[in-house]
Amino acid sequence: MLKVEGLRAGYGAINILWDISFSVDAGEVVAILGSNGAGKTTMVRAVTGMVRPTAGSIQFEGEELAKKSSRFILDRGIVQVPEGRQIFTEMTVLENLEMGAFNKATRAAFSKNLDVAYRHFPKLKERAKQAAGTLSGGEQQMLAVARALIGMPRLLILDEPSLGLAPNIVDDILEVASGMAKRDRIAVLLVEQDITKALACADRGYVIENGRIALSGTAEALSANEHVKKAYLGI
């Protein structure tokens, strides 16, 4: 579904990603792993068009997206839950979710998708009229995920959903994402620093180090890998 090859990107004169290749298929949860500063978020920004790649290709269902605008890519169904959530804190929960409907199709299906989002995260329904900034960190992360679901993703990208959250909340969020991958056959790209959690939920994974893919394989193979154990799991 998504096939990235030889992706190179950065900010101005500073290059961050050197040569990134990976793929995600429908119905699959793929983890992109790496420590702080490895280039994970830059990769997300390059795939979603918020940073213009300097080389390489990003193919989504056969269409080249590498030079396209973030809006164009969003319209193709690549929706992200960004790092740091990026919700609208002074707007209500419901207004935040409304903002997730970014085009005609998603606006037409809004009430149906809102029900789905509320079913996944009932807390949000209780707090629909509350300002988003008054929610707890976990609820804000749920809101960011729910906002992405309103956009009817075909590829859902989660950037560091575990950051600063209690483990059980992270589990809930990852369960929703992997449930959607299996049930609705969407592709999920999980970008994480918490490798244990990510590999527990993912089918396959890639490890980024210094802007390059250092390792790849099934979740089991990566969990068993000596380098991963030593460098990331502290075993």
Place this chain on the structure above:
Amino acid sequence: MEIFLQACVNGLLMGGFYSLMGMGQNVIFGVMKIVNFCHGEMLMVGMYLTYVLSTTFGLDPYLCVPFVAIIMFCLGAVIQHTLITPSLGTKSFTNLLFLTVGLGLLLSNGALVIFGSEYRTIPTSYAQTYIGLGPVNIALPRLISFCVLVVISVVLFAFLKYTTTGKQIRAVSQNPVGAEVVGINARRIYILTYGIGTALAGVAGALLTGFYTIFPTAGASFGFRALIVVVVGGLGSIPGAFFAGIFLGLLETMVALFISPSYSDLIVFITFIVILVVRQMIIIRRK
């Protein structure tokens, strides 16, 4: 007592203009985080526009308001698209400072070249009509203007609160990154907000012409007061700007009544500084 009530009413009616100016400045600042230093000059442009429309076509100044709003919106949109948006990319506050101050100079000197320095008014049959309300006499043009600007304020508030575009404007002002994530076109929102801000200033100018003289630097004092309104009323808050504007108008007339009209600017700015200092102290204490 009668004089006091009269002063209150006059302050209220004048304060409405500061509110309108403040709201325009507030919308622009909220979305782009820039101070629009030519906001007062836009009011002046609105005044001359009304003057031209009304002398050329014989229109009543109040009937000019919708036309002024549309023309000023377009002017603002063009300025945003051709000048401000490209400068925003440089992320340099100084660039935008010089740009908007320069535009202001250009506009007021342009008006001086085209219309000369003489004071102009638009004569109307009802300019000297007063409505008695108990002990208070209200000049009809001031009353009409105030009613119109209250309606505009309510419409603006409702637009930002309930429409999709209004929500997108708020989204961009609260979190530009989040707005890009959900596919909001920031450039379009910038054009809209600067257009709206400019139109609000222009309409304030048009509404003033019923009882105020028109001259090339007429906007300056309103421009400064708009800044005060934004700071006092709170960034991004439309109701806050509205009430801050009214407060400012009342403060001015009270100073004029109890001290002297020539001190009103002085006291207004001292109050402004005091509010800033007190607010800063509260913020520090909270931390």
